[in-house]
Amino acid sequence: MVHGLGGSVRSWDMIAPVLSQSRQLVLIDLPGHGMSPSIPGRQTVAAYADAISAFIEEQGLSGIDLVGSSVGARLVLELSRRGVGGNCVALDPGGFWQGWETKFFQTTIAASIKLVRWLQPVMPFLARHAATRTLLLAQLSAKP
Incomplete structure (x- = not known):
């Protein structure tokens, strides 16, 4: 799996x-x-x-x-x-994805990864709360 x-x-x-x-x-x-x-x-x-x-x-x-x-x-x-x-x-x-979708995904996922790395020191705090988990992971999961 x-x-x-x-x-x-x-x-x-x-x-x-x-x-x-x-x-x-x-x-x-x-x-x-x-x-x-x-x-x-x-x-x-x-x-x-x-x-x-x-x-x-x-x-x-x-x-x-x-x-x-x-x-x-x-x-x-x-x-x-x-x-x-x-x-x-x-x-x-x-x-x-096709055409612009590929570039859009690559650009947005790269930005998300940079944001998560930047927020690493406070990630345990942010991950405890449903609202911040949802904001941080909205691109990857509807219900993180």
Whole structure:
């Protein structure tokens, strides 16, 4: 199971216990998220897909069903296109922008990342309150 941008394996906490009653789950942190180290170079869909594909191969998980949410959904679709994995479930895949949408997303997400980094010292305080969480994460989540 592959989480979305800014998430971690914890993104699946609400649903994983239910799913694990009938399936064996493998939850991964994208490179640079949660407990996973970053990958060198640009952080692109192709680079993340390469990293996930390598993980699947290294762990002997060939043919594993793939589930992803948001950017994770975009990644499992890319992995399926490459022939990696078995069945694919893509929940709200992102990344199919065209023309000006791509530039708009890249510009606004870069600004959001800079803001979060700048606010890092007060982030624990801001994250405690629903209103400030909503303002900070509105681009990524309707109900953070």
